[in-house]
Amino acid sequence: MTTYPDKAIKYINENYRKYIDILKKLVEIPTVSATNTKEMMDCASLLSSILKEQGARVEVKSFGGHPLVLGEIGSGSNSIVIYNHYDVQPPEPLESWDTPPFELTMRDGKLYGRGASDNKGNIAARLGALDAVLPFIDELGLRIKFVFEGEEEVGSPTFPKAVEEKSDFLVAQGGIWETGYVGRDGRLGITLGFKGMLYIEIIFRGAARDTHSGNAPLVPNPAWDLVRMLTHLKDAMGRILVPGFHEGIKSEFLEDAEKLIEDLDPKRLIELKKDLQIEHFVGGLEGIDAFKALMTMPSLNICGLYAGYTGKGAKTVIPSYAGVKIDIRPVPGQDPNMILENLKRYLKDLGFGHAEVNIHSMYPAGYTKPGEKVVEASIKAAERVYGVPPVVTPLSGGSGPIYLFTDVLKVPMTGAGVGYYGSRSHAPNENIRVEDFINGMKHVALLLIEYASMLNEAESD
Numbered sequence: 001m002t003t004y005p006d007k008a009i010k011y012i013n014e015n016y017r018k019y020i021d022i023l024k025k026l027v028e029i030p031t032v033s034a035t036n037t038k039e040m041m042d043c044a045s046l047l048s049s050i051l052k053e054q055g056a057r058v059e060v061k062s063f064g065g066h067p068l069v070l071g072e073i074g075s076g077s078n079s080i081v082i083y084n085h086y087d088v089q090p091p092e093p094l095e096s097w098d099t100p101p102f103e104l105t106m107r108d109g110k111l112y113g114r115g116a117s118d119n120k121g122n123i124a125a126r127l128g129a130l131d132a133v134l135p136f137i138d139e140l141g142l143r144i145k146f147v148f149e150g151e152e153e154v155g156s157p158t159f160p161k162a163v164e165e166k167s168d169f170l171v172a173q174g175g176i177w178e179t180g181y182v183g184r185d186g187r188l189g190i191t192l193g194f195k196g197m198l199y200i201e202i203i204f205r206g207a208a209r210d211t212h213s214g215n216a217p218l219v220p221n222p223a224w225d226l227v228r229m230l231t232h233l234k235d236a237m238g239r240i241l242v243p244g245f246h247e248g249i250k251s252e253f254l255e256d257a258e259k260l261i262e263d264l265d266p267k268r269l270i271e272l273k274k275d276l277q278i279e280h281f282v283g284g285l286e287g288i289d290a291f292k293a294l295m296t297m298p299s300l301n302i303c304g305l306y307a308g309y310t311g312k313g314a315k316t317v318i319p320s321y322a323g324v325k326i327d328i329r330p331v332p333g334q335d336p337n338m339i340l341e342n343l344k345r346y347l348k349d350l351g352f353g354h355a356e357v358n359i360h361s362m363y364p365a366g367y368t369k370p371g372e373k374v375v376e377a378s379i380k381a382a383e384r385v386y387g388v389p390p391v392v393t394p395l396s397g398g399s400g401p402i403y404l405f406t407d408v409l410k411v412p413m414t415g416a417g418v419g420y421y422g423s424r425s426h427a428p429n430e431n432i433r434v435e436d437f438i439n440g441m442k443h444v445a446l447l448l449i450e451y452a453s454m455l456n457e458a459e460s461d
Helices: 003-027 038-053 120-140 159-165 222-230 251-261 267-276 287-296 336-349 373-386 403-409 434-460
Strands: 057-061 068-073 078-085 105-107 110-112 142-149 174-176 189-191 193-195 197-205 299-307 321-329 356-363 391-393 396-399 431-433
Touching: 003 038, 003 120, 003 434, 038 057, 038 068, 038 120, 038 142, 068 120, 078 120, 078 434, 110 434, 120 142, 120 434, 142 434, 159 403, 174 373, 174 434, 189 373, 197 222, 197 336, 222 299, 222 321, 251 287, 251 391, 267 287, 287 396, 321 336, 321 396, 336 356, 373 434, 431 434
Parallel strands: 078 142, 078 174, 189 391, 193 396
Antiparallel strands: 057 068, 068 142, 105 110, 110 431, 197 321, 197 356, 299 321
16 A cells, blocks of 8 residues: 555645636535525535546435435445535625635635635545545545535534434444644644534513613613623633533543643644734633633633614614524533523523523534544544644534534544634635645545555454
C-alpha cells in the first residue's frame, strides 16, 4: 500500500478543479432547510447523479422530511461510513455579503458562498477523495458508504427514523463526521464528538392584542415576565442556575476529555478573543478552565428575543406576547428530556408556570474514544498532509446528531474538514481557502488508505 497515498495525492493535485466545479453547482442550489423544499430535492438529485457517475449504488429517500441520499461503493469486507449534510443556514443578513451567497466566488485564494465550509465544501472534497482511491478500492478491501442528510441545520428531525430503518446499511467499522477546521497554527482540528441539542422557545402572553402604552399602569406586559424569567437562568458570572442542569455527565467521557485538553495550546483562546474582538470570556475563564467549560460542560444560550415594536422610530404599545429562543447543548451522558423537565419545574417554582415552552429540536450528545483505529488513521493522515500533528479535541462546542452513529449504531467517528479559523460558518461571507480544500481532500483519501491498512493488518493477525 505504500504507493497508494502517492497515487491519491497525484490525482488530487491534477484534478482538484473538477471538485471546485462540483462545489459551485452545490452552492448554487439554495438548500435552506428551514424554508425551502423543491431546492432540497434538486440538490439530492444532483448528489445522486454524481455518486452514480462514480459507480455507487444510490438511494434517495424521504423519511418524512427532506430527502436523504445514501450511496455505497466497493465490495470489501471492511466498511467506513461518511456523513455530511447538504442543507445550509439562511443567508441573512443579505446586505452583509460582499458577493451573492448562492454563487460560488473565488477571490484572494478563497471560495465564498453559503455552504462553502458548512457543509458543501466537505461534500465536494470527499467526492474527490473517493475518486482518488477508486482505482484501487478493491485492493484496499474497502466498502465506502455515503450519507448526505438534508435536515441537520434544523435539528435532524427525521434522521433518527432513517437510521432506524437503514441501520443495516449504515453499520460500519468506523466513520468520518461532517467537518473540521484548520487553526492559525496550520494544524487541522479533529473533533471526536459533538454536544447534543435542546432548542426551545419560551413565550409569555398578555392581553388579547397589542394595547396603547398609556394603559401600562393597568395592563400586564409579558415582556417584563420574560425579562424577569431570564435573570433566573444565569447569573452575572455566567453560571447556569437551573437545578440539576449539570447532572448525568458520563465520568468516562470526562476522563478522556481532560487528558486531551491538557495538550491544548492556550494561545488558541487568545486568538479566539482577538478574532471576535472581545476582551475576556464569560466569568473571566482562561486556559484549561476555559477549555473545560467549552468542551466538557453543557451550555445554555439566548439565540433571540422578541416583543412589541422593534422597527424604526417610535410606536408606544404594550405587546400582547413576548418570547425567547434558547439553545441548550447537553454533553455525553446527559438526557435532554431530563434537562427540559428540570427547567419546566424550575420555571413553575419561580412563578412562571404560565409560560409556553415549545420544543424545536432535541437530541443527546455523542463522542468517540481517542484510541479507536479510525481516529488513529485520521491523525496519521493529517500529519502527512499538513506536515504537523492535528489538534485532537474531545467535543465540539457545537452540536450534531453524531450520537446516532456513536451510541445507536456503535460506529466510532473521527473528524476531517476543509474549513479554517476564518470560515465564518453560519455568517455572511462564509468561505474556505482553496489550499484547505485541496488538503482536506488529500486528508480523507489518505485516511481511507491508512484505515484500510489498519483493518487488513488486524484481520491478518
